[in-house]
Amino acid sequence: GENVEQHPSTLSVQEGDSAVIKCTYSDSASNYFPWYKQELGKRPQLIIDIRSNVGEKKDQRIAVTLNKTAKHFSLHITETQPEDSAVYFCAASTGGGGNKLTFGTGTQLKVEL
């Protein structure tokens, strides 16, 4: 089955700096890659996703890039703010968003003032 690795496990940045989180996947049939943000005690919330027919997607300060050949995808957050502090999870699926997700291990992002 699918295996998703995520790095780093923790990331500390200064406010205003950029943060990058990287994930690799094993199943070449995976075609949908969402990113979730989970604040302490709350549900995972979808922040951005990308499908395999697209190489990059942006939404304001957040962007995701996908390299299908290398089977890796990354989350980029620019101009980080304290409210960006949370755990971020990448995931992969072979059937679009309606199919089961395999999650990475998570990255604890801390944005320091």
Added chain:
Amino acid sequence: SAVISQKPSRDICQRGTSLTIQCQVDSQVTMMFWYRQQPGQSLTLIATANQGSEATYESGFVIDKFPISRPNLTFSTLTVSNLSPEDSSIYLCSVGVGGGNQPQHFGDGTRLSIL
């Protein structure tokens, strides 16, 4: 996105008992998913609940321990049976509204603690 209501939000249970968690969606969905999130860990899929058929369980999860019902297109339950301390986790349901190409959204989760 869909409104997903999950209850209870938390519970404390005795060893050997069972807890049933409910997940209600405000629109019809084909597939509902149940995940487990152990303390400080990532999310692991327990099973996929399809309306009108048996749930599909992931490796390491069995029906006797995690029986699932899916009586209609807006509702599902997950029961965690014969509780032990290792079952202390957050259990989350998720749905993908609109079919196979739509993003998944999660309920608020059920925080389960075992005495």
